[in-house]
Amino acid sequence: MNTQKYVRQFREKGTDTALIQKVIDEHKNDAERRLKMYGRYKAEIDAIPILTREAASYEDFETGSIKRIDDKVNNRLNNSFDAEIVDTKVGYMFGHPINYEVDQAERENLESLKSEIDTFKLRNNTDDKDSEWGKKSAICGYGARLAYIDYEGKERIANIDPWETIIISSTDYTEPEFAIRYFDIDDNKMRIEFYDSAFYYVFESGANGLMQTEKKLHTFECCPLYGLPNNEELMADAERVFSLIDAYNRTLSDASNEIESNRLAYLVMRGIGMDDDGERQLHRSGRMELFDKDDDVYYLTKDVNDSLIEHHLDRLEENIMRLAKSVNFSDEAFGGNVTGVALEFKLMSLENKCITMERKMVAALRYQFKVLCSAWAKKGICDKEDYLKLWFEFKRNIPVNIKEKVDAAVAMLAITSHKTALATLPNVDDVEYEMEQRELERDAIPPLMDEGGENNGFRKVQQETGSVEQ
Numbered sequence: 001m002n003t004q005k006y007v008r009q010f011r012e013k014g015t016d017t018a019l020i021q022k023v024i025d026e027h028k029n030d031a032e033r034r035l036k037m038y039g040r041y042k043a044e045i046d047a048i049p050i051l052t053r054e055a056a057s058y059e060d061f062e063t064g065s066i067k068r069i070d071d072k073v074n075n076r077l078n079n080s081f082d083a084e085i086v087d088t089k090v091g092y093m094f095g096h097p098i099n100y101e102v103d104q105a106e107r108e109n110l111e112s113l114k115s116e117i118d119t120f121k122l123r124n125n126t127d128d129k130d131s132e133w134g135k136k137s138a139i140c141g142y143g144a145r146l147a148y149i150d151y152e153g154k155e156r157i158a159n160i161d162p163w164e165t166i167i168i169s170s171t172d173y174t175e176p177e178f179a180i181r182y183f184d185i186d187d188n189k190m191r192i193e194f195y196d197s198a199f200y201y202v203f204e205s206g207a208n209g210l211m212q213t214e215k216k217l218h219t220f221e222c223c224p225l226y227g228l229p230n231n232e233e234l235m236a237d238a239e240r241v242f243s244l245i246d247a248y249n250r251t252l253s254d255a256s257n258e259i260e261s262n263r264l265a266y267l268v269m270r271g272i273g274m275d276d277d278g279e280r281q282l283h284r285s286g287r288m289e290l291f292d293k294d295d296d297v298y299y300l301t302k303d304v305n306d307s308l309i310e311h312h313l314d315r316l317e318e319n320i321m322r323l324a325k326s327v328n329f330s331d332e333a334f335g336g337n338v339t340g341v342a343l344e345f346k347l348m349s350l351e352n353k354c355i356t357m358e359r360k361m362v363a364a365l366r367y368q369f370k371v372l373c374s375a376w377a378k379k380g381i382c383d384k385e386d387y388l389k390l391w392f393e394f395k396r397n398i399p400v401n402i403k404e405k406v407d408a409a410v411a412m413l414a415i416t417s418h419k420t421a422l423a424t425l426p427n428v429d430d431v432e433y434e435m436e437q438r439e440l441e442r443d444a445i446p447p448l449m450d451e452g453g454e455n456n457g458f459r460k461v462q463q464e465t466g467s468v469e470q
């Protein structure tokens with residue numbers, strides 16, 4: 001849904017109930033589509049075509065002498081590739097929490113802001129919220145978040161379902177001018193919240209349309225309900241391959257039907273006559289006597305080309321993962337000791353997709369702190385423009401060879417600072433804390449590199465611990 005066309009109208013009309021209702025009515029189809037995507041992720045029966053499939057209907061098929069057996073087995077197997085695509089991306093991108101840092105050049109001037117951000121992260125459990133925010137964005141095409149003041153006067157954030165949220169902006173979902181949230185209270189009533197740069201308004205639907213029930217200042221100087229787009233097109237990660245996933249589900253379900261329906265195959269007896277008593281005797285004993293050399297007994301079954309089915313499923317799975325820009329870590333290509341450039345090359349498509357979302361998330365987080373700094377500035381914690389001095393660090397969650405990384409970091413000490421070298425280590429989440437610990441322990445642990453760039457300190461540690469000969 002394109003909301004840019006409504007920006008000017010809301011600027012002119014403000015909280016016009018007819019305009020709000022018009023936007024909500026237009027958004028409902030989009031909301032239903034995104035809610036169905038979330039339903040697919042959760043494997044809800046109504047959201048996945050294969051789970052509601054019925055056996056093919058053939059009018060007047062059965063006669064006195066012919067009966068259907070193909071409708072007795074109707075397997076409905078769901079292969080949740082869409083969930084796998086999303087979970088792979090979320091684990092790869094958010095397995096390590098996002099690190100919020102202030103500008104190092106002005107760190108001393110921003111100590112109060114740094115302290116407030118650390119407290120804010122703990123109070124809001126931002127590691128989990130950021131991961132879930134990114135997950136909803138990957139599932140539905142965009143996510144939403146609301147900043148608010150709790151009953152204790154503390155700044156808080158809450159993730160909002162995208163199908164309940166309409167972001168109205170002339171530029172980007174990460175910079176809203178207005179926003180609407182709506183959801184059903186009961187079968188006959190809806191609650192609508194409208195946000196602008198100063199107030200939030202509450203409406204309820206009734207017999208006479210929308211009625212305003214509340215208007216309050218929200219403390220911030222920007223619209224506090226904002227979005228996180230998965231990409232510029234607001235497309236979900238698996239949206240392009242839904243049809244391929246459905247084809248995979250149908251093929252595997254039909255193959256399972258063929259295997260199971262062998263139990264329902266007709267028994268063909270050539271050259272043998274059998275009355276009702278003979279049939280009952282056959283069921284009891286499971287034995288049959290053949291007197292003539294041309295007599296034969298066999299089941300009438302279809303020949304199944306299992307090789308064709310297997311190749312078809314393999315091609316579908318390959319296309320699903322390739323077109324969704326994901327990877328299958330159970331693939332043989334990831335077996336053995338795959339490291340370095342080879343692993344990076346295999347992850348290139350996933351990495352390119354994550355880079356796009358990372359840039360969107362940086363923009364959304366920077367707007368988030370623009371909202372928060374407008375409130376913190378009123379408390380004297382920082383200046384409201386200090387959000388421009390914040391940086392966000394993402395670290396990919398991939399298996400690494402720690403020894404290889406440590407050796408590289410030690411080598412870097414000859415030409416870079418300790419801080420730069422430490423930042424390359426995957427098990428160092430907080431470089432500043434690690435630097436402080438090194439400072440505290442500098443008398444106990446010799447430096448790894450001497451002034452000449454030789455690795456004598458590292459060798460001395462090995463000698464003291466007995467890992468090399470003196």
